[in-house]
Amino acid sequence: MLQEGQKAPDFSLYDQNGVMHHLSDYLGKKVVLYFYPKDNTPGCSLQARGFNELLLEFKKANAVVLGVSKDSLKSHEKFSSKYDLQFPILSDETLEVCNLYDVYKEKKNYGKVYMGVVRTTYIIDENGIIVKVYEKVSTKTNPQDALNDLK
Numbered sequence: 001m002l003q004e005g006q007k008a009p010d011f012s013l014y015d016q017n018g019v020m021h022h023l024s025d026y027l028g029k030k031v032v033l034y035f036y037p038k039d040n041t042p043g044c045s046l047q048a049r050g051f052n053e054l055l056l057e058f059k060k061a062n063a064v065v066l067g068v069s070k071d072s073l074k075s076h077e078k079f080s081s082k083y084d085l086q087f088p089i090l091s092d093e094t095l096e097v098c099n100l101y102d103v104y105k106e107k108k109n110y111g112k113v114y115m116g117v118v119r120t121t122y123i124i125d126e127n128g129i130i131v132k133v134y135e136k137v138s139t140k141t142n143p144q145d146a147l148n149d150l151k
Helices: 042-053 054-059 073-083 097-100 141-149
Strands: 012-015 020-022 031-033 065-068 089-091 104-109 112-117 120-125 132-134
Touching: 012 073, 020 120, 031 141, 042 054, 042 065, 042 073, 042 120, 042 141, 054 065, 054 097, 065 120, 073 089
Parallel strands: 031 065, 065 089
Antiparallel strands: 012 020, 012 089, 031 120, 104 112, 120 132
């Protein structure tokens, strides 16, 4: 897990619309970078809708929201369309960025052990420095918690 005070690793990923995003494109703005396991699952959908509902408030705080999962662009396109998401959902099928941010880890569910994306949110300041890390993320409260910490 990356720590507060560290420089956030730059990356390049495509969003649900086929647009390339580089973290460095957002220097001068705050970034809420959240990693989630899978499109169209109950928790991930709740979290994405929460960020979407608060998007205007994030903009007022000079912040952008970027979601990242290992799902395909096609999956992201459907997910985004289904919930009318108005922020970039980035596809990391190679897990390069998930590994850079140390969120692809061993998980356990009902006794089954497997590798997966651990739900994690980073707040990155205008200079590209991580200022807040949410390791144990509540899908219900994470968007509001992140917004509160930006203010």
